[in-house]
Amino acid sequence: MTKKTTFSFFNLKTVALLVAFFGFTAANAQYCIPVDDCTDGDLILNVEFAGIANPTDCSPGGYGDFTASVDPAEVEIGGVYTMSVEVGAGWSVETVGLWIDFDNNETFDPSEFYLVGTGSGSVVEADLAIPGDALVGTYRMRICVKADSVPYDDPCNPAAGFGEWEDYLVNVTDPLSTPDLDFSNSVTVFKSGENLNITSGSILGKVEVFDLSGKLIAAQNNIASSNVTINLSAANQVLLVKVQSEEGYTTTKKVIF
Incomplete structure (x- = not known):
């Protein structure tokens, strides 16, 4: 069963002023590394988003960094793209959320969090709208599945429980002439x-x-x-x-x- 929601990103006119270097700085910066437990079925099984198609299993320590091994998602300013995350059935409610570090400050802020949806042993989907005032560049995206709820305000130190976290890159471009x-x-x-x-x-x-x-x-x-x-x-x-x-x-x- 597939559950799908729709959301748009925050307005970035203020956030964009903080970008120091046209987007490349997010790729392999000093981001926090969460530690979690996905051995009980609370895990990400597949991510599909704007060219990313990455089937996975439970990563060691509940965290997988795919920023170097998987090509970035390719999106255009103002475009809408479907995020699809297949989750395990470790709990009756598995919640999927994500952050995209649009200001490239090496921190996933609460304002950068987006709730994708909930499911169990299913594919959870949401339509992501890339804001019209986003800057061209490459940004780090962190996806999380947690049994019950996602800690939107803390992408570094998961609360006690079960889940898995995966990092990817998102390359934002202008629509090409x-x-x-x-x-x-x-x-x-x-x-x-x-x-x-x-x-x-x-x-x-x-x-x-x-x-x-x-x-x-x-x-x-x-x-x-x-x-x-x-x-x-x-x-x-x-x-x-x-x-x-x-x-x-x-x-x-x-x-x-």
Whole structure:
């Protein structure tokens, strides 16, 4: 049985002013790690949201971090997307909630909490509206299922009981115009030894490389070519590569280096 609700996100005009770095800072920052117990069937079995499709079982300590192993959800400003969470049947009422850290302050605030719904041994769904004043960027999302109720004001220290927590990334973009989309589709980023290679169907203007904490680790400006090679010492990590054409079109690619 599927239960579905509909909700919209908070207005972000004030919150947006606090974003220090166009969204990348949320990816692997110093977020709290909750500890819970999902061994009794109070768990997340599958998450589907805007390109994410991640079946799971009970994670060690009741917490699973999928920010590096699962591609971010891809959403557009002003879009509406269905969040679908399959929950176990450990209790007669399993409540699903989530936070998205839209201000990238490394804290899931009560104002960033959204109740998805309740169920038991079922799929719980809600339609999520991405606010029209959201900023472009990548944000951390924390999903929780708890027996009985979700502690909306405390995503770090779950109250006594049973449940599971999972973290993902959400990439928010502007609705792409045709030139933007053409440029994005023409860009390829790949690793070759210690080099990061970027090719495009357009003349490139600038490339910036960030780690998942939002730290800038490499940049090249005034490229004036359709391809560029950047030597990196980084290893065994996920990188975000922001590529800009001479015309100002921008796309961001994710690569495991």
